[in-house]
Amino acid sequence: MISNVSILKNITILYAEDEEALKEITLNILKGFTKKQLVAKNGAEGLELFKQNESEIDLIITDVNMPVMNGLEMIREIKKINPNIPIIVATAFSNTEYLLEAIDIGVDKYVLKPIDMKKLLQLMSQSLLYHELKDLYIDNLTHLPNRNRLKKDLEDSNKDLMAMINIDKFSTINDLFGEHNGDRVLLKFSDTLQKYFNKDKFSIYRVEADKFLVISKEYELDIQEFYDLCKKFEDFIEEDPVCIDEHEIDLNITIGIAKSEDGNAYKYAQRVISYARKKFEPILIYNDSFNIQESFEENIKWIKKIKNGVKNDNFKAYFQPIVDTKTKEIYKYEALVRYIDEDGTVVSPFTFLDIAKKAKLYPNIIKIMINEAFHLIKTKNKRVAVNISFEDIASATTMEYVYKVIEENSEYASSLEFEILESEEISDFSEVFKFIKNMNKYGCNVGVDDFGAGYSNFNMLVNLDINYVKIDGSLIRGINESKNQQIIVKTIDEFAKKFGFKTVAEFVSEEEIYNEVKEIGVDYSQGYYFDAPLSYDEI
Structure with missing residues (x-):
């Protein structure tokens, strides 16, 4: 659904780019997918166009390095007028500091130059859906059920066997490689998670930016067997780096496993993963011997x-x-x-x-x-x-x-x-x-x-x-x-x-x-x- 670009046919975009050749190529493609395009050659022009056409503009795509007023300066001013407008930043991979600054401003998505047009169209669709369908129970990036869905599902049963999986220091990956590549890492991680935990036997959720939850659909599954499967997944993740383009990105994860008949499994999983981190253990099963009361x-x-x-x-x-x-x-x-x-x-x-x-x-x-x-x-x-x-x-x-x-x-x-x-x-x-x-x-x-x-x-x-x-x-x-x-x-x-x-x-x-x-x-x-x-x- 998110990759469907048909949603773009009725939208108006504001496109700011000072590089003429790139602007012409990108604009010609955008004309084939969107209703109307307002074009600016710098941030000042873009800001003025936005002020004049605010009610009409649905999405903004902007370069960062532009004369007169750069893209980030333009975004700051636009966010003061409409903080919810979807914005996609196009920038070079080397400009890490711009991506980090864009995060602070509240930019939705990032696309790296040279622009992959298919990816850009997908990001445009994602940005619009994110703003239009806020109450959905599906995580925008991974398409997994999200925390809201989890809360509803946990209401249906008190008996649960689950594993909380946390990617350690994931924010460092965003900072060093850019959020766009961070998203790609999360997608690959999510795909691997779904391969290891069969959907017929397990439900998988993305509950936070770098936290996932795996719930067994069979409460009677032996907890040691569940542990072995989690350990196999943990070993694979830590032995095989994620490859993003030419980059090998090493991941470490912490897993907390909990089982409960009284509706406390999620609470126990949160506690045991915190305990595991403190003890530098990659994977732990919650049990009363940890004696959290003692801590x-x-x-x-x-x-x-x-x-x-x-x-x-x-x-x-x-x-x-x-x-x-x-x-x-x-x-x-x-x-x-x-x-x-x-x-x-x-x-x-x-x-x-x-x-x-x-x-x-x-x-x-x-x-x-x-x-x-x-x-x-x-x-x-x-x-x-x-x-x-x-x-x-x-x-x-x-x-x-x-x-x-x-x-x-x-x-x-x-x-x-x-x-x-x-x-x-x-x-x-x-x-x-x-x-x-x-x-x-x-x-x-x-x-x-x-x-x-x-x-x-x-x-x-x-x-x-x-x-x-x-x-x-x-x-x-x-x-x-x-x-x-x-x-x-x-x-x-x-x-x-x-x-x-x-x-x-x-x-x-x-x-x-x-x-x-x-x-x-x-x-x-x-x-x-x-x-x-x-x-x-x-x-």
Whole structure:
């Protein structure tokens, strides 16, 4: 249904493109499928045509790079007038930052140049159907039943056996290869899912962007047999990369399996997949031995320990060296929080940091870390980087404290650096711009941490006035054995150098990884190959 282009015969399109040859070819084809075409040679013309013909226009197709006003600037203005108008962006694959910016604006679809006309017509049909048939129970991209359909179906039976399947860090694929290619990956993943889980025996849903659900139509199916089938699927996905054009894209997935007679299978599947991720298990079956109640009690225990730890000085910074990759000489240290238990045990942040954030106790930790950093700077003349989250930056109370401490230590401020956690979503860039501007006044360098994890936004790097970018450890671990990781890290490094900021590789744990990072040309390196995080006294 979505690929049917007959829906286009009665629509009017606005087409903005400055390249005459491409415009002529595309326009001639569009004339054969659409009722009317309004043509602009730049964004300014396109915007004016839209203002004059808003009630008539059904769909917009636009280039990005155009004179006078580019396509993204035009889209911003048009979205102010009509936020629901379907828009398709045509751009080159190399212009990743434009695709990322288009996502923020709210563009529906993307087509890569040179334009595949068949694909363009399909995207046009999809965009229109998306806006016209919002209440359908079918996922637009994969044609699988969606979350709404799932909710209705779950009402019909309390007895369920299901597996929730999550593509790990899928947003990274969108950021590195473009959303268009991300959609192609999802389609191939969906096709493979349907081949492994026969439709006569299983129902398959796409419940979120990167989450799928497989429900057995036979509740009495042996759960171990179901596990074996899921494991076979997981092995296949992780052993065989998805091929998109000339690109091989490696996928990792996490699967949570649950069975219930009282209507709780979906809830259990959500819980066990979260538990599996925490334990770094690719596939787990939910059962009472996990004792989720026990984990709740552990959370409550840590909330109390964090509160008391702030008062009793249990939190200390440990400092991991960051070295010049070429010389291995220490350039600076990263301050990493540790909890020192009553018996002297040093507890890593993996145990308590997420709990601190969810319990709104994290601002206390950033305050401690800044003071710890200045203590090392002043007493041992070292350069120190401190992690800071967007939540910290957006908090007026936290930032008031940060500025106060920096002001009190202004003569040492140029030795303090901040690493903005890129893996956490930034909802208001104006706050980040303001923070960086203020830090520059004090002479503090600012970098982006964990780049390559989460939703990695190349466009963000260009627009933020940062000094360096730290490449996420997931891309550095095993880089000596993965050609794909080498290509991605080299791309990030070249991109960074093009825009004038340094690069840092974290999780450099062995000589082979160090040699690969050094060959790529990453400026600085950090990891256990050089040294573990050190206490103040050990430095």
